[in-house]
Structures are given as C-alpha cells and as structure tokens.
Amino acid sequence: MSPAIRVLPAGLSSVLVEVADADQAVALHAELVRRRAAGELPGVTEIVPAARTVLVSGVADPRSFAAAVDRWEVPAVPGRPGAAVELPVRFDGPDLADVAALWRTTDSEVVRIVTTTPMQVAFCGFAPGFGYLTGLPPELRVPRRATPRTGVPAGSVGLAGPYAGVYPRASPGGWQILGTTDAPLWDAGRDPAALLAPGTAVRFVAVR
C-alpha cells in the first residue's frame, strides 16, 4: 500500500482506513471488494468508501486487519472509458449562469467542460443512489449555494465542492444545479437498484 495510510478504530468491530485522496479510496474499496469476494474477509458486512477513507465493518480482529491492510499492494483502478454510464442532461438548470460566473467563462463552455470530463463515482451517500462524482480539476471547485433550496427535483444535475452529482429523487439541497437528467438513478425494484455505485465511470451527454 502507499506510505500514507492510517487505520483508525470505529468501535469494537469496524475500522476506518484513511488514505491520501479519493482515487486511493476508490482503489482500496475495489481491493476490499475483491478480497471479500475471494473469501479473504470473513464476517465483513459493509465496505463504505468516502472522500478519503474506507469504512470496513464486521472486522473480527481489528488489530490484525490493520497490520494486514498496511502490507497490501493496492493496484490503481484502471480507467475503462468504454464502460462509462452515459447520463443525458438538459443543461437548463437555474445555477448554470452562476457556475459560469464562478468559472469566469460562458454557459456553453461550462456545458463543454462538464460533458468532456471523464468522471467516476468516488462514493455514495446523502440518499440511496446519490453518487459523488470526481474528475473535475480542483480549480473548478464551487461552493454550495448560500441558502439551500427546500426542494430540488429528482434528476437534477449539480456541482458542490469538488464533486458533481445527480439527485436520485426530490429533496432539499444546496448544490449548484446545472440541468436535469431522465436517467433512472434509483429503482429499488431493479437489480442493481443503484445506477451509480462506487467506481462506476460516468459521462454526461448534452441533450435538448
């Protein structure tokens, strides 16, 4: 593993593995999922990646797990551009102009950047099927809206901090909304229920 990992206790049978960044968290999550599928992690119930951590629950012996994970060689997750989930987006969102102003550019240039940047689901949270997408360069971070909206419609495509994301269903929210997609992000009756899972490659496609 890379030099900078820390394994922190999260109760008696969970550990929080802290890595350097989102890419390493995605890679470690993939490695943990692979090892669990291979039967190497008996008892593990949850493997939850986040911004720069992976939470592992159901660890019978946290001390030996911590020692083992420190010795793993974790391969970077290979990019698979052909396998990206394409999300058709109408770029008619209420915050498109504000984002263009923050980026000191035009609306159409915002659309060009968002639709040409390969993105990846770093982790999920906030709501079932809500993926935090990374890929935009750090200088394009945008703040959340000063006053969150009480209702953001399902399918809204937005930006906040370093992330892009899509609201799987209507909810309050403070993301900068660029547009809307009709893609079914979450369907509990479907297998898999979530269109976007950690590690999924995503590409936004502009439609009218």
Place this chain on the structure above:
Amino acid sequence: MSAARPAELRVVRAGPLTTVQDLGRPGHAHLGVPRSGALDPPAFLLANRLVGNAAGAAALETTVGGCALRAGRPVVVAVTGAPCPVRVDGRPAAWGAPVRVPAGALLDVGAATLGLRSYVAVAGGVAVDPVLGSRSTDLLSGLGPRPLADGDALPVGPAQNGSRAADPQPYPAPGGELVLPVVPGPRDDWFTPDAPHTLATGDWRVSPASNRIGLRTLGPALTRARTDELPSEGMVLGAIQVPPDGRPVVFLADHPTTGGYPVIGVVPETSLPAAAQSPPGTRIRFVPVRAPVLG
C-alpha cells in the same frame, strides 16, 4: 384476494409513530442505503420467537403511544419491548406472551408504561413487499413502507407449520439511567483535550429531538480542536457524531451512511437497545472503554 374479504390486520389506531421493522437491510451502505431495522433487536427477536416466527419476520415497532389493530382472521400475536397494557376486545391480555386474537377482535396495544418502543409480532409476519431484502421502514431515506396510518390494511404471511411458540420469558424493564460505553475514535483527536472528560462527567440527558436516526443529547457542548471541514466519511451504527452545536448524537438504525461531522467515539451495538428505549430527560452516563490497539 377479493376486495370483499376483510383485511388480515386493519389499523384502527396507528398511534404516534408505528412502523414495520425487521432486521433491516445491512450490506448496502456503500450505495447510501441505511441499515434500518428494529431499534431494540432483543425485544423484536423475542416477539417473533413467542409467536413461532423466523427471526427475520417483520413486526410492528410502536413509539410511546402503542397502536390498535383489528384482526380479519384469527391470529396469534405477542407484544414485547416497552411494557404496556395489552387488550383484546377490551379484556386485559398478556404482555410478553403469545395472545390469540379471534377474527373480528380488536387488539389494543396501550401506551408504554416504561421505555418507548413496543414490538407487536404476528404469527406469519407482516407480509408487505420487501425492498432490498427488508420490509423495514427507513425514516431517513424513505425506503420500505411508510409509517402506519389509520385505516391501513396489513397483509400477514402464513404461520409456519410445525413451529412452536416459545414460552413467556422474563424481560428486563428499561432502567432509570442510560449507561453507554464509548470506544474512543475514529476522530477523538479532532476535539480539545478536555472533551473526553466532559463526555464522561457531564450532566447529559436524552433530548426530545431523538428519533430512529439518532439519540440526541442535552448537556455541555464538546469543543473541537480542529475547525476545518471533515471530508465525508462512513458512519457506523452507534457512532457518536458531534455537530457544530457540540451536543453528541448517538447514531441509531436509520442513521446516514456517511457524514461530515467528527465522531468522537462509538457506542457498542449491545448498548443501543437501551438507548432506543430511554425517554427524553433520561440521564445518560458515557463510560469510556479501551479502543482496539491498531498498531
């Protein structure tokens, strides 16, 4: 089923908050899906044993005020968890034991006399459609059936042939003081050095704002040593998250899967049923225990 037949269980009085619960939907946290499930698993499991159900059969979880149900066919039920009066057509019936409810009779589960949440199991289980393998109502994400409303019809599964209901069992009533062991970490280093002492010695009470998502507290504020933003990270059941007001929140079954406020410590799962049964105003004593040594 023909529309003319009476519902197997008709909700006559839903009570303040009654939900369908089973053992929840663990294993989906990486998709943002909370675990959910009964807040007091030992009481929930006992109710199922008393009516001869499998451990994971869905039952009802009431909150403070109980509920009332009319049986469309003869059913066997059991009420556990928070002690409360149980009546069948007005006649007193047993709490913590199998009770036969004839067709057309009214089962009334009264207000809790101690604790908060009673469990009502019915032989065959509440047979609403499962979502991701669970029938639990998740109040954070909205998965599973919505909370019961007056007039709802609840389907009941077939009682298991040959299964034998367990005998009544003594069940400890919730105590007067809530003692919560705390395993420090993962973010105890985000707090000032006096924070663990404040947590261990402060006059903490259960806040009336508590719910299935978390046990909220009233008491002194814990102060942070670091004021920068914590990037979102995975949250475990029992995590003690400290929001900007400094009052710890102990995460219960419907907790969010990730969060951006630091977790000062984690309450082991075995202590959470008592937390879920502690009414607002209950005194809380946080007791630090040793964290696993990881290196």
